[in-house]
Amino acid sequence: QSVLTQPPSASGAPGQRVTISCTGSNSNIGAGYDVQWYRHLPGTAPKLVIYANTNRPSGVPDRFSASKSGTSASLAITGLQAEDEADYYCQSYDSSLSGYLFGTGTRVTVL
């Protein structure tokens, strides 16, 4: 079964760096499909923070960066701020599903 696995939680003090991993398989990330990252606060619309593996949409601060290698990807948030507290999801395309796939989600807590 196709799945993108993320750690359930990540945390850091204000100003620190936090990274979130996203592990897939050869039918999604490993097949070369791009990875996206979204920030989501419950009760609100999810927001795109990274698209096509490493690109930041207009308005997203450069504290957010991402990378992809093999069957995995990662999101890094540097200079952690209280406003960064949210759930973060990776997303890619999966050839075995002929559709899209979201990661299991990671809750980021600012200590």
Place this chain on the structure above:
Amino acid sequence: EVQVVESGGGLIQPGGSLRLSCAASGFDVSDTYMTWVRQPPGKGLEWVSVVYSGRTSYYAPSLKGRFTISRDNSRNMVFLEMNSLRAEDTAVYFCARGGSSGSKLGWFDPWGPGALVTVSA
């Protein structure tokens, strides 16, 4: 401003049907692909369906046969028809525009605020 807004959510009995609507503004749904994503209570985001500009559509394997996505270009709207609803379909349903840049595609932006669908007797 580019935005999408969902409507049509509500309380429905198991086995019933419901149609969600997604009204787009600031862009033409005919020029891009549109998707539906849901979030069950206390759980993560789950991709539901996508309709491409050529009207080709795909669904999450677990939903195929019960849900139908469609698009009305004249009204600039996208719909999700949900049949034989089950308790496990209870979720907030989000509509989103598909993004593309050159040969790249596969992201969703922007998203609507969501519509709550509750399936319960």
